Amino acid sequence: MNARRLSAKLTGEFGIGIAFVLEFILFAILSPYFFTPDNLLNVSLQASITAIIAAGMTFVILTGGIDLSVGSLVAFAGIVATSTLKSGLPPAPALAAGILAGWAVGALSGAFAGFFITRFNIAPFIVTLATMTIWRGAAFVWTDGRPVWELPEAFAFLGTGRLLAVPVPSIIMVLTFVASHIILTRTRFGRHVYAVGGNIEAARLAGIRTGRVLRRVYVLSGSLAALSGILLSSRMNSGQPNAGVAYELDVIAAVVVGGTSLSGGTGSIIGTFIGAMLIAVLRNGLNLLNVNSYVQQVIVGVVILLAVMLDRIRRR
Amino acid sequence: MTSSPLLALAGITKRYPGVVALDGVDFTLQAGEVNCLVGENGAGKSTLIKVLSGAIVRDGGTITVAGEEVELGSPAESQRLGIGVIYQDFKLVPALTVAENILLGSEPVRPGTPLIDRSAMHARARAALAQLGEEIDTSVPVGRLSVAQQQMVEIAKALSRNVRILAMDEPTAPLTGREIEGLFRVIRSLKARGVGIIYISHRLEEIFEVGDRVTVLRDGTLVHTCSIGEIDRRGLIRKMVGRELENEYPHTDLTQGGEILRVEHLTSERVHDVSLTLYRGEILGLAGLVGAGRSELARLVFGADQRRGGRVILEGREIAPRSPYEAIREGIGLLTEDRNRYGLIMQMSIRENITLANLRAVLTGPFIDRKKEETAARALADDLRIKAPGTGTNVETLSGGNRQKVVLARWLNTNARVLIFDEPTAGIDVGVKYEIYTLINRLAAEGIGVIVISSDLPELLGICHRVAVMCEGRLTGVVAGAEATQETVMTYAHGNRP
Numbered sequence: 005m006n007a008r009r010l011s012a013k014l015t016g017e018f019g020i021g022i023a024f025v026l027e028f029i030l031f032a033i034l035s036p037y038f039f040t041p042d043n044l045l046n047v048s049l050q051a052s053i054t055a056i057i058a059a060g061m062t063f064v065i066l067t068g069g070i071d072l073s074v075g076s077l078v079a080f081a082g083i084v085a086t087s088t089l090k091s092g093l094p095p096a097p098a099l100a101a102g103i104l105a106g107w108a109v110g111a112l113s114g115a116f117a118g119f120f121i122t123r124f125n126i127a128p129f130i131v132t133l134a135t136m137t138i139w140r141g142a143a144f145v146w147t148d149g150r151p152v153w154e155l156p157e158a159f160a161f162l163g164t165g166r167l168l169a170v171p172v173p174s175i176i177m178v179l180t181f182v183a184s185h186i187i188l189t190r191t192r193f194g195r196h197v198y199a200v201g202g203n204i205e206a207a208r209l210a211g212i213r214t215g216r217v218l219r220r221v222y223v224l225s226g227s228l229a230a231l232s233g234i235l236l237s238s239r240m241n242s243g244q245p246n247a248g249v250a251y252e253l254d255v256i257a258a259v260v261v262g263g264t265s266l267s268g269g270t271g272s273i274i275g276t277f278i279g280a281m282l283i284a285v286l287r288n289g290l291n292l293l294n295v296n297s298y299v300q301q302v303i304v305g306v307v308i309l310l311a312v313m314l315d316r317i318r319r320r
Numbered sequence: 321m322t323s324s325p326l327l328a329l330a331g332i333t334k335r336y337p338g339v340v341a342l343d344g345v346d347f348t349l350q351a352g353e354v355n356c357l358v359g360e361n362g363a364g365k366s367t368l369i370k371v372l373s374g375a376i377v378r379d380g381g382t383i384t385v386a387g388e389e390v391e392l393g394s395p396a397e398s399q400r401l402g403i404g405v406i407y408q409d410f411k412l413v414p415a416l417t418v419a420e421n422i423l424l425g426s427e428p429v430r431p432g433t434p435l436i437d438r439s440a441m442h443a444r445a446r447a448a449l450a451q452l453g454e455e456i457d458t459s460v461p462v463g464r465l466s467v468a469q470q471q472m473v474e475i476a477k478a479l480s481r482n483v484r485i486l487a488m489d490e491p492t493a494p495l496t497g498r499e500i501e502g503l504f505r506v507i508r509s510l511k512a513r514g515v516g517i518i519y520i521s522h523r524l525e526e527i528f529e530v531g532d533r534v535t536v537l538r539d540g541t542l543v544h545t546c547s548i549g550e551i552d553r554r555g556l557i558r559k560m561v562g563r564e565l566e567n568e569y570p571h572t573d574l575t576q577g578g579e580i581l582r583v584e585h586l587t588s589e590r591v592h593d594v595s596l597t598l599y600r601g602e603i604l605g606l607a608g609l610v611g612a613g614r615s616e617l618a619r620l621v622f623g624a625d626q627r628r629g630g631r632v633i634l635e636g637r638e639i640a641p642r643s644p645y646e647a648i649r650e651g652i653g654l655l656t657e658d659r660n661r662y663g664l665i666m667q668m669s670i671r672e673n674i675t676l677a678n679l680r681a682v683l684t685g686p687f688i689d690r691k692k693e694e695t696a697a698r699a700l701a702d703d704l705r706i707k708a709p710g711t712g713t714n715v716e717t718l719s720g721g722n723r724q725k726v727v728l729a730r731w732l733n734t735n736a737r738v739l740i741f742d743e744p745t746a747g748i749d750v751g752v753k754y755e756i757y758t759l760i761n762r763l764a765a766e767g768i769g770v771i772v773i774s775s776d777l778p779e780l781l782g783i784c785h786r787v788a789v790m791c792e793g794r795l796t797g798v799v800a801g802a803e804a805t806q807e808t809v810m811t812y813a814h815g816n817r818p
Contacts, residue, residue: 269665
């Protein structure tokens with residue numbers, strides 16, 4: 005893609021891109037510390053947990069669905085992963101088993117939700133509201149409400165380590181987005197996701213196995229939520245049953261600000277990435293300017309509304 | 321003509337980026353007149369109606385209503401001027417009652433309170449319906465009415481707003497024969513009351529039955545306007561397409577091959593014990609009244625609906641498709657009725673819609689190969705002469721005929737050996753219809769077995785080698801050759817024997 009087409013995409017397809025650039029410039033002027041490598045890497049680290057989930061959520065929302073269970077999955081997958089780490093296996097196998105177990109929680113949860121959504125035709129909102137409640141409860145039951153402490157040292161690398169100064173979660177985030185973008189734009193599965201979200205009956209009559217597509221997006225969303233849960237528990241060096249509360253809302257905000265339609269069929273991974281970054285940069289910039297955290301919430305809410313409004317006006 | 325006309329449009333122009341939808345169109349309508357607006361898809365009929373309804377604002381030209389020049393900048397202004405539009409898809413709220421729909425937005429209230437006066441509302445709704453000679457229970461939710469009754473509710477709604485000018489866009493498309501008669505009666509009584517009617521239809525015989533005058537648009541310009549007595553069907557078609565069509569239905573003789581598809585005792589909720597054989601290279605028509613089970617039979621063969629019994633034998637081998645996915649893999653394609661609802665993905669481009677049913681063919685490894693995809697889509701778009709700036713154009717911006725071509729292209733892209741077309745020419749203009757017939761002939765000549773479902777009987781008899789007739793879910797007769805007349809088919813369609 006040449007520079008002109010890229011800039012056309014940023015301003016046209018992703019009108020939000022302009023807002024992001026303006027925001028960036030504004031904070032760079034207002035705070036001398038903002039535009040430093042340290043701070044920008046810090047922003048990417050802070051954004052990584054919800055951004056990774058947002059990549060999966062983009063697939064779900066593109067099909068016209070929603071996944072409310074991601075916040076609870078962050079907690080439950082983190083708990084299962086950290087508990088497995090402490091199961092007494094030798095360090096290397098324990099690490100592998102922990103990650104695998106955490107991921108399996110997310111994937112199975114997604115498969116479970118996808119089954120109810122496709123087999124019994126229950127609205128995704130309801131099904132994932134149920135799994136959200138179930139996994140949050142399970143996280144507390146499993147741990148008796150206490151955090152899982154005293155994890156092997158090697159585990160901390162995932163959430164706190166750095167490769168060439170770049171935080172590991174940031175690298176995982178970028179890889180997730182690159183892979184998601186390729187899957188969505190270049191594979192049959194990706195094309196089918198758009199088709200199902202655009203017109204599910206027409207998609208079925210064009211020979212797309214719509215049930216399979218739906219089940220897969222929930223497995224993907226659950227898997228990425230679990231991945232985030234593992235990274236977060238590594239960063240906090242503990243499995244917390246109350247981790248990730250209300251993450252689903254931050255994640256949905258990032259996807260919607262990024263221009264993906266809640267009714268399905270239109271949107272993009274690049275949009276979601278910019279959406280997630282826009283919100284993360286906003287929080288970071290306001291912190292640097294010492295804006296009171298309650299005021300920050302108000303500002304973030306207003307910006308979400310403005311961003312989506314601009315998008316609507318542009319589409320008219 | 322005495323005083324100034326009820327409605328006069330002069331030099332109406334509407335431009336979209338890259339397209340001139342209307343180019344200096346003049347149009348007049350007298351009180352108590354039916355002026356039929358005809359033209360191919362994309363000729364500008366819908367745009368003209370949208371200008372009248374205030375849904376879009378013209379770029380140039382003047383509009384005069386009853387001698388007074390008007391701005392027409394919004395739907396509200398259009399309504400105030402007494403202009404009403406009956407669209408193909410009704411603007412009714414299914415869950416609300418007939419009375420609530422008719423008076424939607426102008427509900428009568430009890431004086432001095434904000435409360436709706438229900439008895440006044442029902443009285444006014446009944447009065448509006450009575451003007452049409454209709455007796456519909458005003459307390460029934462609109463969703464429970466038949467399509468014809470819903471249309472009457474739409475017309476009553478317009479009447480309750482004192483319309484003087486009523487535009488109807490393909491009003492007979494969803495109606496059965498008897499219901500069409502009813503609609504024509506209503507149109508005549510509206511005329512008698514001095515309402516001016518703009519009537520849009522692709523069914524030319526209706527225009528000769530109900531019209532006083534006909535106005536032909538082609539490519540956004542006014543081509544011809546005259547009173548209905550001054551033109552015949554053939555002349556009208558020539559004006560619409562801008563050239564002579566040798567005959568409306570190109571017909572080719574059957575070079576019969578062996579059996580390609582056989583269904584035996586096929587049964588579902590709506591289809592009862594249907595057995596039928598289709599031959600290689602044959603075009604088999606499926607006729608019947610609306611609700612006879614033709615689409616249901618097609619959906620059964622295509623695996624889209626649940627089967628209760630019976631067998632499907634494709635090229636001598638029994639297949640049991642449980643989903644469209646499986647049917648397509650076996651080599652069966654179904655071009656569904658209602659392309660907008662069951663065919664197209666509106667958010668997608670022409671290219672993406674064409675390749676959707678066979679993305680496998682354009683893969684390189686696990687990835688969609690953009691070049692291969694573009695090549696495949698481009699070849700079909702060119703072959704079918706889809707009019708669009710490029711294959712990346714969104715299908716939502718296309719006219720009905722071009723949309724239908726996109727769905728056709730999708731099935732040509734699947735290498736199907738049996739293709740079923742369900743109402744392939746519904747809502748499509750004469751020129752494109754002809755292209756579709758030619759295409760169907762070509763497919764048959766290539767050895768594909770083709771089944772065509774259509775409610776347009778002359779069309780079926782014109783292009784098909786044999787016509788199978790259904791009534792209430794059963795196959796009641798198969799006609800071919802000299803026996804294939806409208807009379808025999810209609811007799812079978814009503815479940816009788818000739």
